Amino acid sequence: MTRYARIAGTGSCLPPQRLSNVDIVAMLAARGVETSDEWIVERTGIRARHFVADGVYASDMALQACRQALEASALSASDIDLIIVATSTPDMVFPSTAAILQHKLGVAGCPAFDVQAVCSGFIYALTVADAMIRTGGARNALVVGSEVFSRLLDFNDRTTCVLFGDGAGAVVLQASDTPGILATDIHADGKHTGILCVPGHVSGGQILGDPLLKMDGQAVFKLAVGVLEDTARTVLEKAGRTTADVDWLIPHQANIRIMQSTARKLKLPMERVVVTVDEHGNTSAASIPLALDHAVRQGQIKKGDTLLLEGVGGGFTWGSVVLDF
Numbered sequence: 001m002t003r004y005a006r007i008a009g010t011g012s013c014l015p016p017q018r019l020s021n022v023d024i025v026a027m028l029a030a031r032g033v034e035t036s037d038e039w040i041v042e043r044t045g046i047r048a049r050h051f052v053a054d055g056v057y058a059s060d061m062a063l064q065a066c067r068q069a070l071e072a073s074a075l076s077a078s079d080i081d082l083i084i085v086a087t088s089t090p091d092m093v094f095p096s097t098a099a100i101l102q103h104k105l106g107v108a109g110c111p112a113f114d115v116q117a118v119c120s121g122f123i124y125a126l127t128v129a130d131a132m133i134r135t136g137g138a139r140n141a142l143v144v145g146s147e148v149f150s151r152l153l154d155f156n157d158r159t160t161c162v163l164f165g166d167g168a169g170a171v172v173l174q175a176s177d178t179p180g181i182l183a184t185d186i187h188a189d190g191k192h193t194g195i196l197c198v199p200g201h202v203s204g205g206q207i208l209g210d211p212l213l214k215m216d217g218q219a220v221f222k223l224a225v226g227v228l229e230d231t232a233r234t235v236l237e238k239a240g241r242t243t244a245d246v247d248w249l250i251p252h253q254a255n256i257r258i259m260q261s262t263a264r265k266l267k268l269p270m271e272r273v274v275v276t277v278d279e280h281g282n283t284s285a286a287s288i289p290l291a292l293d294h295a296v297r298q299g300q301i302k303k304g305d306t307l308l309l310e311g312v313g314g315g316f317t318w319g320s321v322v323l324d325f
């Protein structure tokens, strides 16, 4: 009998501090940096984002998201035999945020590791967990995206600091006789490192290079719209499905204009696209599982729906997953 991996439950976490565009405009004005609600909404679709409080880390938000996902799947932490966290903002250089999360969940022994593929991280993590479950390496996996991008932002750079937020999303991925994940497709092209990066690193007790986020927005935009169409078509073909079979497209939530462009190219009406960028901003690896959990809890996504998940980001990385929910 074929073994599949299917989502048994979802969960998420948004830090309580919500900053509307008006709040961020005022915050930047105090530094002499000019922006406006109109510019942010028109160019990105973002109206608000959430920022963590001091002392809160990626593993803390991941913990809350995992507790919800476990509750939704009627499992307990002791049933979990694999933990993968997608993050570019880990608690520490090492150990992994997944290992720290495992301890906070009160369990020990199962493999726990991080995946670093920036905004495509959750798609990468889901791909790895799917492969491990299908080949018998795990039965009940926690797959998480958790990010604290607010700590990487340069609040003197209006071209980037208005775009990002913090949050976490998680799924329990479980072995099943029925699908489940139908196909996955992941890619990277390292020659584009410079267009989206945090170039600093720790060396000899100091941070060398610039530890704040740098992005050439237009270059990322152009690459993103191309690869998102390509990977969507590839993954659907692998799954033996067409865009007509897709009930919900859940794209990485970076910019509403990128989502609209992808939907248009795939001939999917915006009514079938999950959009949370307005309220969450860009939460990198957390954006897809956050949007998924939001749509599940809103009652938009129902059991049996076919979902197309798509990520794109620094690396350059991109990829997609098609699944029956």
Ligand code: UT7
Pocket (backbone or CB within 6 Å): 034, 035, 036, 039, 040, 043, 044, 119, 158, 159, 160, 162, 216, 217, 218, 220, 221, 224, 254, 255, 258, 282, 284, 312, 313, 314
């Ligand atoms: O998560 C990983 C994936 N990341 C993405 O997908 C991001 C992709 N890129 C984007 O979403 C868009 O390129 C941005 C939202 C970053 C920028 O939008 P854009 O339409 O490409 O704007 P632009 O960079 O062409 O800038 C247009 C103008 C410039 O002024 P001038 O040179 O025309 O006078 C900018 O200086 O807008 C100005 N500008 C701003 N104005 C007010 C840039 N940022 C701001 C701002 N407020 N925050």
